[in-house]
Amino acid sequence: MPVDVDRLFREYHETLVRYLTRRLGDRDWAEEVTQETFVRALRQDAIGNERSWLFAVASNLVRDEARKVARQREHLQLLAAEERERESESAVSGEEMTPERAKDAACARKALDSLAERDRQALLLKAEGLNYDEMADVLEIEKSSVGTTLSRARRRLAETYDSLRNEATGSAHVAS
Amino acid sequence: MSHPDEGLIHAWLDGELDAAESARIESLVKSDPAWAAAAAEARGLIAATSRIVSALDDVPANVIPAARAAEPRTDAKVFPRATKPRGTPWWALRAAAVLVVVAGTVVVMRNATPGAVEAGAGLATSAADLKDSAVAPLAAAPAPGASSAARPAPSVASSADRPAGSRVAEQVAAAPLAAPSRRDAATNRAAAAEADVARQLATEEKAKESESAKLPVAGATAPASVPASVPAAERRALGFAAKTMEDVSAAERCFREPVVANSRELGVMHRVRVGADSVARGAEERLDRARVPADSASRGVEARPRARAEASAEMARRVSVSMRVRGDTLIIVGADGSTMRALRVSCPSP
Numbered sequence: 001m002p003v004d005v006d007r008l009f010r011e012y013h014e015t016l017v018r019y020l021t022r023r024l025g026d027r028d029w030a031e032e033v034t035q036e037t038f039v040r041a042l043r044q045d046a047i048g049n050e051r052s053w054l055f056a057v058a059s060n061l062v063r064d065e066a067r068k069v070a071r072q073r074e075h076l077q078l079l080a081a082e083e084r085e086r087e088s089e090s091a092v093s094g095e096e097m098t099p100e101r102a103k104d105a106a107c108a109r110k111a112l113d114s115l116a117e118r119d120r121q122a123l124l125l126k127a128e129g130l131n132y133d134e135m136a137d138v139l140e141i142e143k144s145s146v147g148t149t150l151s152r153a154r155r156r157l158a159e160t161y162d163s164l165r166n167e168a169t170g171s172a173h174v175a176s
Numbered sequence: 177m178s179h180p181d182e183g184l185i186h187a188w189l190d191g192e193l194d195a196a197e198s199a200r201i202e203s204l205v206k207s208d209p210a211w212a213a214a215a216a217e218a219r220g221l222i223a224a225t226s227r228i229v230s231a232l233d234d235v236p237a238n239v240i241p242a243a244r245a246a247e248p249r250t251d252a253k254v255f256p257r258a259t260k261p262r263g264t265p266w267w268a269l270r271a272a273a274v275l276v277v278v279a280g281t282v283v284v285m286r287n288a289t290p291g292a293v294e295a296g297a298g299l300a301t302s303a304a305d306l307k308d309s310a311v312a313p314l315a316a317a318p319a320p321g322a323s324s325a326a327r328p329a330p331s332v333a334s335s336a337d338r339p340a341g342s343r344v345a346e347q348v349a350a351a352p353l354a355a356p357s358r359r360d361a362a363t364n365r366a367a368a369a370e371a372d373v374a375r376q377l378a379t380e381e382k383a384k385e386s387e388s389a390k391l392p393v394a395g396a397t398a399p400a401s402v403p404a405s406v407p408a409a410e411r412r413a414l415g416f417a418a419k420t421m422e423d424v425s426a427a428e429r430c431f432r433e434p435v436v437a438n439s440r441e442l443g444v445m446h447r448v449r450v451g452a453d454s455v456a457r458g459a460e461e462r463l464d465r466a467r468v469p470a471d472s473a474s475r476g477v478e479a480r481p482r483a484r485a486e487a488s489a490e491m492a493r494r495v496s497v498s499m500r501v502r503g504d505t506l507i508i509v510g511a512d513g514s515t516m517r518a519l520r521v522s523c524p525s526p
Contacts, residue, residue, distance in 0.1 A: 022232040101231075108231035127229045132192040147192065148183030154221040155182075161228050
């Protein structure tokens with residue numbers, strides 16, 4: 001029985017994009033990887049656990065493309081700078097992210113990036129609602145190790161984030 | 177008093193333990209202060225992690241244009257493309273036949289700009305380039321729909337195979353404008369051309385109405401003034417900037433294929449929209465190969481293998497055009513007025 005990709009798309013597109021956006025820090029890139037993931041699904045005759053299969057494929061695609069990250073980021077930063085310049089030139093006003101939220105986002109990104117790949121993946125998969133069985137499939141570890149992996153990842157993320165926030169707050173006070 | 181097992185506590189709080197194990201941990205947490213403290217700390221870590229991960233969803237400021245940033249942020253709208261049904265613009269549902277570039281525009285613009293003849297020659301070259309380069313890899317790209325029995329994959333390449341009633345019998349006529357020496361002059365010319373398009377459309381609408389009053393016309397027919405030889409491939413690699421995602425969706429519906437849009441207006445560097453008829457890889461290849469210079473003298477699409485990131489950056493720099501809709505005609509105008517293409521497209525009824 002062929003894979004019902006339409007249904008898969010409806011059910012998992014949003015969560016995959018969110019997972020990949022958090023993982024990659026780039027929504028467009030995340031959408032591309034998501035689309036490629038569904039293209040792979042199209043080629044399957046059958047898929048066992050759909051959710052873990054999709055997340056595993058998406059994760060593998062991210063890993064395969066990891067070497068491109070640096071170069072892509074350079075381009076994105078360049079384009080983002082151009083965009084900011086253009087936006088500042090235009091007189092259009094609108095709601096913008098508050099400095100505090102921007103700081104939170106930056107610290108969250110740094111903290112996440114500081115984690116080991118497996119820890120990072122575990123956190124993001126859990127955030128998308130995967131259970132321990134599915135996470136074990138994606139991470140290729142024993143189910144009994146998932147709890148330990150998660151506890152370590154959560155602690156490191158929280159500690160790193162707090163440390164970064166404190167640094168940012170401290171430097172802001174010094175600056176003022 | 178046993179040493180608390182953090183992994184076990186996290187699994188318990190995540191609801192991943194069976195009933196017996198869960199009861200055992202619960203008992204330990206109630207009776208043992210060390211386990212109780214560890215459980216409390218784990219709860220705090222879980223909550224903190226959730227908050228931190230959610231903060232990743234905030235996109236850096238100024239990347240999202242004001243129009244989109246002003247949209248209410250709700251969970252359901254964070255990823256609008258995932259949840260938002262693709263509405264069908266009224267104009268996209270209209271009509272029958274495809275085609276025509278606005279001959280009037282060509283005439284007006286050529287009369288107004290001495291360099292237009294050269295620009296027209298450049299266009300012919302670009303069409304040939306397209307045929308040689310961009311079309312081949314795209315045509316070779318597998319269509320996901322083709323592997324799905326439930327959903328045949330229509331494509332431009334196979335448009336001749338589609339039933340006449342649903343065929344996008346498009347023809348494209350391009351009216352390149354000579355590169356303006358001054359921005360204002362170019363803008364005025366573009367506006368004039370657009371007005372001319374609108375006038376011609378109105379005239380044709382009337383003619384069509386009176387014609388249809390006499391004869392029932394089935395399917396799409398191309399006006400005789402439109403050269404049938406205009407390669408459909410030309411629009412395959414057409415890069416443009418849409419004002420809204422609805423524009424992109426509408427264009428996709430019309431083109432029956434993915435649309436690559438360089439979309440500063442959409443707040444991203446580029447978007448690769450993949451429709452039902454193609455695959456992501458194909459679209460990426462197109463982004464790789466399509467290069468649409470804004471310079472009218474060398475207008476065209478060049479096949480030049482490039483890294484994707486380089487190509488997207490190139491697209492962002494070079495392609496900055498807007499798209500407007502007049503009736504069933506899509507008018508694509510260079511932001512600097514240097515280019516203009518009017519595509520008359522008829523979309524199949526849903």
